[in-house]
Amino acid sequence: MSQATLSQTATNWWRGAVIYQVYPRSFQDSNGDGIGDLPGVTPRMDHIANLGAQAVWLSPFFTSPMLDFGYDVSNYCDVDPIFGTLADFDQLVAKAHSLGLKVLIDLVLSHTSDQHPWFKDSRSSHDNAHADWYVWAEAKEDGTPPNNWLSIFGGSAWQWDTRRQQYYMHNFLTSQPDLNFHCPAVQDALLDVAKFWLDRGVDGFRLDTVNFYVHDQQLRNNPPMPRSTISNTAPMVNPYTRQQHVYDKTQPENLLFLQRLRALTDQYDDITTIGEIGDDHQYETLASYTEGNNRLHMAYVFALLTDMCKPTYLHGVLAEYLRDAGNAYVCWSLGNHDVPRLVSRWAALGGDERQRAHLLAAFLLSLPGAVCIYEGEELGLTDVDVPFELLQDPYGITMWPEFKGRDGCRTPMPWDHSANLGFTTGKPWLPLGEDHTHRVASDQQADAQSVLNDYRRFIAWRKTQGALCQGNLTLLPAHEQVLAFVRQAGDERLLCALNLSDKPASYALPAGVQATDLIGHGFTGQISNGQIELAPLQACFASVPANASLQGQTA
Known part of the structure; x- marks a missing residue:
C-alpha cells in the first residue's frame, strides 16, 4: 500500500x-x-x-x-x-x-525487575503459581549455562539462581529476568497491564x-x-x-x-x-x-x-x-x-x-x-x-x-x-x-x-505539505555529499536535497526530473539546468512537476 x-x-x-x-x-x-x-x-x-x-x-x-x-x-x-x-x-x-x-x-x-512479585514467587520453588513465568533452564553437565546467548549489558544472558538451582535468562541486567512468553498466563497478565x-x-x-x-x-x-x-x-x-x-x-x-x-x-x-x-x-x-x-x-x-x-x-x-x-x-x-x-x-x-x-x-x-x-x-x-x-x-x-x-x-x-x-x-x-x-x-x-524556533517553523510548514506528511518516497542516486529524494502524495511532489557535508556541493538531478519553485523555509539553494548548488550543511526543498519522470527506488 x-x-x-x-x-x-x-x-x-x-x-x-x-x-x-x-x-x-x-x-x-x-x-x-x-x-x-x-x-x-x-x-x-x-x-x-x-x-x-x-x-x-x-x-x-x-x-x-x-x-x-x-x-x-x-x-x-x-x-x-x-x-x-x-x-x-x-x-x-x-x-x-x-x-x-x-x-x-x-x-x-x-x-x-527481579523485585517483581512474579519473579520472587517464581524463583522460590519449581512448583509455585509463577514457576514457569520466567525463562528457567538446567545447567549443562559441567555446570555452565545452557547455551551461548549473551546479554546486551555484557557477559552471559544466564544467571545462576541458588534457590531453584537453575539458570534464568536475562537479555539485559541480571536484575532484569526475561518473562516466558511461551506461558499463556504471562501473555494474559501483560494484556491486562495494557488494558x-x-x-x-x-x-x-x-x-x-x-x-x-x-x-x-x-x-x-x-x-x-x-x-x-x-x-x-x-x-x-x-x-x-x-x-x-x-x-x-x-x-x-x-x-x-x-x-x-x-x-x-x-x-x-x-x-x-x-x-x-x-x-x-x-x-x-x-x-x-x-x-x-x-x-x-x-x-x-x-x-x-x-x-x-x-x-x-x-x-x-x-x-x-x-x-x-x-x-x-x-x-x-x-x-x-x-x-x-x-x-x-x-x-x-x-x-x-x-x-x-x-x-x-x-x-x-x-x-x-x-x-x-x-x-x-x-x-x-x-x-x-x-x-x-x-x-x-x-x-x-x-x-x-x-x-x-x-x-x-x-x-x-x-x-x-x-x-x-x-x-x-x-x-x-x-x-x-x-x-x-x-x-x-x-x-x-x-x-x-x-x-x-526552526523546529517550530519546520513542523508548522510540514503540516501544510501533504507530500511530507503522508507521501511516498523516491530515492534519487547516491552522492558523496548530498542525500536527495522526492516525496509524493498524489500530484504533489517535493524534492528534498540535503548537503550533509561542510563543503559546497553540486548535485545533478536525474534526467527528466525538473525542480522548480524553490521553497525557502529558511533554506536556500540554487537550481538551474538540472543542477542543485548547495552551501555547506544546507538543505533545499523544491516543487517537482507532476509530469516529471522519476526513476529510482520508490515506496
Whole structure:
C-alpha cells in the first residue's frame, strides 16, 4: 500500500505524526529532590504543544528499584513514588489532552525487575503459581549455562539462581529476568497491564525491545557473526555484536502475541503502537511486525541511531528500507535516551552544532512516516561528558572507558538561567551540561533564528505539505555529499536535497526530473539546468512537476 493513498483522519492521527519523547527523570523536577517527575512534566506540556508535536511518549515511570532507571519494572500498574502518583498521571493526561496532545507510554514487556512479585514467587520453588513465568533452564553437565546467548549489558544472558538451582535468562541486567512468553498466563497478565492503562486514557504504547519477547524453546546456540558485519544493535566493543541473534529473539511465535495485543488496542478509539526493533535483519523484521492490520501500527529500528552519518550510508539505509519494508509504516528517530546526542554523535558532518541541528531537523522531518523527537533535540543540545565517578548508567559502568554509556544524553533539560537551569531547586541526579547554559529554552524562545524556533517553523510548514506528511518516497542516486529524494502524495511532489557535508556541493538531478519553485523555509539553494548548488550543511526543498519522470527506488 502506498503511503500516498493514506489520509489523516481521527482514526489514524499517528500517520505522519510528530512524537516528542519525554525522559521524565530529566525533564522537570517539581519537588526539589533532583529527579524529574510527572508533576514537573505536566506544566511543561505547553512547550511540547507549542513545538507542534501531536503526541508525547513518556519513558517508564512505573514502580521500580531503578537499577535500569525504570526499565526494570516491579509493579506495572502503579507510579513509582519518585515520579508521583496515579493521580499525578491522570492530571498529566488531562493536561495533554486539553492541549490536543496524545499520550503514549513506554511498556517494558520482555522482562521485569527481579523485585517483581512474579519473579520472587517464581524463583522460590519449581512448583509455585509463577514457576514457569520466567525463562528457567538446567545447567549443562559441567555446570555452565545452557547455551551461548549473551546479554546486551555484557557477559552471559544466564544467571545462576541458588534457590531453584537453575539458570534464568536475562537479555539485559541480571536484575532484569526475561518473562516466558511461551506461558499463556504471562501473555494474559501483560494484556491486562495494557488494558489497565488503556482504561486510564492513554492513546497508545511504545513497546520496548518488542522483538525480544519470545525465545527459542530448544535453547539452540546462536551462530557467530562474520566480523566484517556492522551491528546497529550495540557498540562494536560489545561482544553481543559477535553473534547472529537467530534464537534468543525474533521468534515466529512473537507475532501471535502482537496479534493479541492489537486485538485489544482495536477495542479502543484512536490507539497506536510503536515497536522498538533491534535485529540483524532490521527492516525485514519491521515489515513482518507491521504487516496487515493486526500487528503493530508502526515500528523503528536502530539504523539512524548509530554514529555513521556519511550521505552514502544514509542513502543505503533508505535503500534498505525501500527494498525490505517499503510498504510498512515506519516511525523514524535520530536520537533517544539510549544513544549520544545527535549533534555530537554526528559531529563528523562538520560545521558547528547549531548548523548541524538545523540541517538534521530538516532531514528527520522530511522522512516518510511518523517521527520521534527526543527531548532537547529541539534545543540542539550536545552530549555531556559525564565523568566516571558520576556515572549512573550500569551499561556505561560495565563498558567503560571505550563505551561511556547513556548518561551523556540523559542530563537535565536546560529551561532558563535560574538555579540548575530551571530543572530543579535541589542537586540534579546527573550533572548539567556546561555548554547547555547557552542553549536554554527561554533564550531560544526569544531568538527567531534559534534551533527551537526552526523546529517550530519546520513542523508548522510540514503540516501544510501533504507530500511530507503522508507521501511516498523516491530515492534519487547516491552522492558523496548530498542525500536527495522526492516525496509524493498524489500530484504533489517535493524534492528534498540535503548537503550533509561542510563543503559546497553540486548535485545533478536525474534526467527528466525538473525542480522548480524553490521553497525557502529558511533554506536556500540554487537550481538551474538540472543542477542543485548547495552551501555547506544546507538543505533545499523544491516543487517537482507532476509530469516529471522519476526513476529510482520508490515506496
